[in-house]
Amino acid sequence: MLDKIGIAKRIAQEVRNGMYINLGIGIPTLVANYIPPSINVVLQSENGLLGIGPFPTEDLVDPDLINAGKQTITMMPGSALFSSADSFGMIRGGKVNLTILGAMEVSENGDIANWKVPGKMVKGMGGAMDLVASAQNIIVAMQHCSKDGASKLLKKCSLPITGLNCVKKIVSDLAVLDVLPTGGFKLLERAPGVTVDQIKNATEGKLIIEGEIPEMILA
Amino acid sequence: MAKHIFMIDKRVANAIEATHDIPNGAKLMIGGFGLCGIPENCIAAILQKGITGLTCISNNAGVDDFGIGLLLKTKQVKKMISSYVGENAEFERQLLSGELEVELIPQGTLAERVRAGGAGIPAFFTPAGVGTEVADGKETRVFDGKTYLMERWLRADFSIVKAWKGDTSGNLVYKGTARNFNPMMATAGTITIAEVEELVEVGQLDPNHIHTPGIFVHRIFQGSNYEKRIEQRTISNSVIR
Numbered sequence: 001m002l003d004k005i006g007i008a009k010r011i012a013q014e015v016r017n018g019m020y021i022n023l024g025i026g027i028p029t030l031v032a033n034y035i036p037p038s039i040n041v042v043l044q045s046e047n048g049l050l051g052i053g054p055f056p057t058e059d060l061v062d063p064d065l066i067n068a069g070k071q072t073i074t075m076m077p078g079s080a081l082f083s084s085a086d087s088f089g090m091i092r093g094g095k096v097n098l099t100i101l102g103a104m105e106v107s108e109n110g111d112i113a114n115w116k117v118p119g120k121m122v123k124g125m126g127g128a129m130d131l132v133a134s135a136q137n138i139i140v141a142m143q144h145c146s147k148d149g150a151s152k153l154l155k156k157c158s159l160p161i162t163g164l165n166c167v168k169k170i171v172s173d174l175a176v177l178d179v180l181p182t183g184g185f186k187l188l189e190r191a192p193g194v195t196v197d198q199i200k201n202a203t204e205g206k207l208i209i210e211g212e213i214p215e216m217i218l219a
Numbered sequence: 220m221a222k223h224i225f226m227i228d229k230r231v232a233n234a235i236e237a238t239h240d241i242p243n244g245a246k247l248m249i250g251g252f253g254l255c256g257i258p259e260n261c262i263a264a265i266l267q268k269g270i271t272g273l274t275c276i277s278n279n280a281g282v283d284d285f286g287i288g289l290l291l292k293t294k295q296v297k298k299m300i301s302s303y304v305g306e307n308a309e310f311e312r313q314l315l316s317g318e319l320e321v322e323l324i325p326q327g328t329l330a331e332r333v334r335a336g337g338a339g340i341p342a343f344f345t346p347a348g349v350g351t352e353v354a355d356g357k358e359t360r361v362f363d364g365k366t367y368l369m370e371r372w373l374r375a376d377f378s379i380v381k382a383w384k385g386d387t388s389g390n391l392v393y394k395g396t397a398r399n400f401n402p403m404m405a406t407a408g409t410i411t412i413a414e415v416e417e418l419v420e421v422g423q424l425d426p427n428h429i430h431t432p433g434i435f436v437h438r439i440f441q442g443s444n445y446e447k448r449i450e451q452r453t454i455s456n457s458v459i460r
Contacts, residue, residue: 084399
């Protein structure tokens with residue numbers, strides 16, 4: 001089974017040279033730490049920055065420079081600043097190659113629910129609906145099951161939807177799966193020490209298993 | 220060619236003067252993302268004057284004791300129109316008790332609705348929110364095989380923005396990610412108020428570097444005592460959460 005760091009490390013393997021990437025809050029933000037230095041990418045922050053750098057040292061903290069999680073950050077050589085309208089223009093315009101975000105539920109046709117739990121405090125969708133409606137490629141980082149053991153990879157989402165037919169790939173604590181355009185979760189890799197049967201039991205939606213399923217390799 | 224220099228002087232003394240005619244029940248746009256790039260001086264003036272029944276269009280609702288959170292605490296806000304309203308316990312209490320109305324809008328849709336308001340575009344189509352509860356009651360149309368949602372423009376009685384530098388004719392320059400919603404909001408107010416960290420005379424800002432042209436700004440003043448509170452202070456040797 002993967003912990004949060006493991007999920008982030010595995011997702012980092014999906015990153016390709018030259019990509020513009022938007023990272024959501026939580027595990028997706030951790031992915032930046034595991035992108036190999038040989039791969040050049042530009043990280044987009046939807047509050048108006050291309051080229052997110054590392055967190056600042058104490059002397060470089062600037063309250064006018066934060067990421068979408070409101071954390072203080074720095075810029076990279078070649079960074080660009082812009083308005084929120086321009087930011088979502090590049091998102092809806094399909095210029096951001098990869099979006100990595102968290103999810104509470106994903107359905108077998110790629111619907112995602114990650115913004116609202118009825119009966120609980122609703123904090124809002126932020127930029128998630130814009131991102132999932134437009135990104136070329138969406139990878140979801142999530143726990144395969146809830147704390148009480150219920151599957152979060154479902155036939156149909158039970159929580160309010162964030163976007164339809166948009167998730168392309170899932171990296172969970174148990175597995176790597178593609179969401180096929182024709183529907184269904186195609187099992188690609190098992191997390192270290194996890195069996196195919198465990199993944200079957202943890203997946204409520206249609207699970208497609210073809211041949212031997214390799215264990216994932218983490219650096 | 221004009222023989223004289225024509226420039227409209229929009230400077231006012233301070234936030235109190237800039238906000239003097241905001242009535243109870245006004246619809247306001249307030250710039251900023253989180254606590255970054257918020258008009259601290261004008262928020263303080265509205266708080267001090269006790270204007271009530273406000274509708275606030277702002278990406279976030281501040282925190283309990285700063286930003287728009289200050290106006291929530293004193294119950295001056297009737298309705299928030301935002302994309303994300305976490306980090307605010309008083310907000311949560313008022314929302315659950317029904318004292319406060321809230322309209323949640325996808326962030327890109329919010330940005331574009333404000334931009335459209337300023338640009339004279341009454342409606343547009345976006346893919347964000349299709350198939351979700353955001354689409355309830357809204358027109359959808361298919362363009363080139365994909366479904367889009369019609370969204371209306373947003374405009375305000377007063378738009379209140381914060382910039383880094385400005386000149387007396389209202390030209391504005393923003394700094395860092397404090398730009399965020401400020402440029403669009405500056406265009407969408409019947410009256411637009413800009414507070415800046417440094418107010419200079421006309422001619423001192425490079426026209427090549429102006430982010431918001433002065434035509435959109437009606438009142439400008441140099442703010443003071445900026446706190447610029449940081450919500451998540453993260454430094455390079457800290458662990459990312």
